[in-house]
Amino acid sequence: MGRVTNRELWAAGLLYGDPTKLGANEPLRRLRNAHPEQRVLNAVMQALRLHPKVAWVRRMNSGAYQTADGRFVKFGFAGCSDVLGQMKDGRLIAIEIKARRGRVSSAQQAFIDFVIEHRGVAGIVRSIDEALALIEA
Numbered sequence: 675m676g677r678v679t680n681r682e683l684w685a686a687g688l689l690y691g692d693p694t695k696l697g698a699n700e701p702l703r704r705l706r707n708a709h710p711e712q713r714v715l716n717a718v719m720q721a722l723r724l725h726p727k728v729a730w731v732r733r734m735n736s737g738a739y740q741t742a743d744g745r746f747v748k749f750g751f752a753g754c755s756d757v758l759g760q761m762k763d764g765r766l767i768a769i770e771i772k773a774r775r776g777r778v779s780s781a782q783q784a785f786i787d788f789v790i791e792h793r794g795v796a797g798i799v800r801s802i803d804e805a806l807a808l809i810e811a
Contacts, residue, residue, distance in 0.1 A: 710773035715756060718805040725809055731759030753781030766794035774800055
């Protein structure tokens with residue numbers, strides 16, 4: 675028989691009174707979907723890789739991290755879209771993925787506008803259907 679987790683012991687203890695008498699500690703609250711954009715991003719990437727009008731797509735990361743010796747290293751640039759790629763007809767693809775309630779920064783909107791101004795395919799999407807509609811338009 676497997677090991678009983680603290681969360682299981684706590685739940686069982688609640689059924690019969692005080693879980694601390696069983697030696698259980700109150701479990702930490704579970705975070706629900708700490709990265710809500712990730713599922714949408716994964717689905718969009720998969721769909722675009724298989725789309726007949728898309729030549730290539732890549733996930734772009736922007737940000738910074740601190741090295742062990744305290745230096746900050748930046749990568750990407752402010753406003754860069756989550757997904758960059760190219761249509762088979764040569765146009766640039768720039769897609770910003772947002773969760774249902776996610777907000778677009780001014781730098782992200784400026785980059786999207788810049789790509790559209792130069793005849794690229796760009797936009798903010800919150801679902802795979804929106805991404806496919808953007809590519810088909």
